[in-house]
Amino acid sequence: MHVTARRRIAGLTAPVLTSALVLLASASALADGADMTRAAARALGNQGVQAYAAHDYAGALDKLDRAYHSLPVPSLGLWSARALAQTGKLVAASERYLEVARLEVKGGDVAIQEQAKLDAASDRAALMPRIPNLILRVEPPPEGELALSLNGGAIPSSLLGTAVPVDPGELMIEARAGQDSARASVTVREAETKNVTLHFAAAAASKAIAPAHTTGQVDRQPTSGGAHGSGSPARTVGFVVLGVGGAALATGLVTGLLAKSKSNQATSQCKGFVCVPAAAADFDSAASLAKVTNMLWIGGGVLAATGLTLVLVGSHHSEAPRNCSPRARPAARPRQRRPVRKRRVRLTQVP
Numbered sequence: 001m002h003v004t005a006r007r008r009i010a011g012l013t014a015p016v017l018t019s020a021l022v023l024l025a026s027a028s029a030l031a032d033g034a035d036m037t038r039a040a041a042r043a044l045g046n047q048g049v050q051a052y053a054a055h056d057y058a059g060a061l062d063k064l065d066r067a068y069h070s071l072p073v074p075s076l077g078l079w080s081a082r083a084l085a086q087t088g089k090l091v092a093a094s095e096r097y098l099e100v101a102r103l104e105v106k107g108g109d110v111a112i113q114e115q116a117k118l119d120a121a122s123d124r125a126a127l128m129p130r131i132p133n134l135i136l137r138v139e140p141p142p143e144g145e146l147a148l149s150l151n152g153g154a155i156p157s158s159l160l161g162t163a164v165p166v167d168p169g170e171l172m173i174e175a176r177a178g179q180d181s182a183r184a185s186v187t188v189r190e191a192e193t194k195n196v197t198l199h200f201a202a203a204a205a206s207k208a209i210a211p212a213h214t215t216g217q218v219d220r221q222p223t224s225g226g227a228h229g230s231g232s233p234a235r236t237v238g239f240v241v242l243g244v245g246g247a248a249l250a251t252g253l254v255t256g257l258l259a260k261s262k263s264n265q266a267t268s269q270c271k272g273f274v275c276v277p278a279a280a281a282d283f284d285s286a287a288s289l290a291k292v293t294n295m296l297w298i299g300g301g302v303l304a305a306t307g308l309t310l311v312l313v314g315s316h317h318s319e320a321p322r323n324c325s326p327r328a329r330p331a332a333r334p335r336q337r338r339p340v341r342k343r344r345v346r347l348t349q350v351p
Contacts, residue, residue: 041071049079049275053267053283055290057086073108074100074116081120082280086287090131090190091165097124119280132188133163134171137197142177149174163193173198238310241303248300252293259289 048063061083068076077100084093100120105113137160138146146157151172155164168190174183175198182198266282269275 038071041067041076044070045076045079048083049270052079052083052086053263053270055263055287057083057287061087072103074103074105074113074120077103078116078120078123082123082283085123085127088167088169090127090167092167094124094127094131094165097121097127123280130190131165132168132190133193134166134173134186134188135163135193135195136160136173137195138175138177138182139197139199140201142180142200144178147176168192175200232314234310235314238307238312238314240307241310242307245300245303245305245307248296248303252296252300255289255296256293259286259293262286262289 044063045067048060048067051057051060051063061080064076064080064083068080077096081093081096081100084090084096097120101117101124103113103117105117134150136148146160148155148157148160150164150166166188168188170185170187172183172185173196175181177200180200182200184196184198186194186196188194262282263286266275266279266286269279269282
């Protein structure tokens, strides 16, 4: 009996041990896969932070977004939200900040991840006043079902009359109700609230305004645009505009150097894709200075080219003959004939 019992126990123990070994092997394989995913996400996030520091915000967003979806930790989510904000996607950035602030930290460097959550809440509070709002209305109110779209994406008709957060830039709005449709294109700036009303009714035809007629004769008079000499107004304005353009280019050079300095300072405060809180402010400052530099260089170049053109055109016109332009002259009034007074003539006889 003892031998039979031992055989039965051995027969039951062998499958259990086999199953345990299979589970342990599967858990080990899953752990290896998770480690590979973490390592790949960290490397991708590090590349994204480097792209952000180089002001390649589109490339940074692509890398940081993929890294965050592969490894949803607060540090990666924080930098992906910052890249969203830098690319003008303010609404998506605010939602990402909120999601990061609510993430639960599981393992890893808890102190760094908790700090990332605090930074996300702080960045979101600073971002919210910059987000513009759109208040949409439709007149007259449609009787049937109303379909609304914003830049091709559907929005609920229940949001009519309420402030809807939107990204700054040009917006294409369309409304459809049955056979009627209306559309409008508007441009919104940061921190702006814009009211837009779509009208289904056809617009009234505008009244044509008859051109005014001038009665009288037309003669040729010299215009003031053909001034002689070196004191041509076009040349004077050209020199002024050229000077302003040169000053803008010089200022752009200074701001460009400051942007480079701020970027280097911020990069030096980062270790991998983990940076101290002060680095974010330096990155934002460098980005703002870079934008100002681009605006100054573009504006200065346009002004300089315009000023040079005016100088050359003014010099050419100063040597050209005066132009003549027609000027209306009132018609001559008809002269009235004065009545002839009859004079009496006395005839005298000659002796």
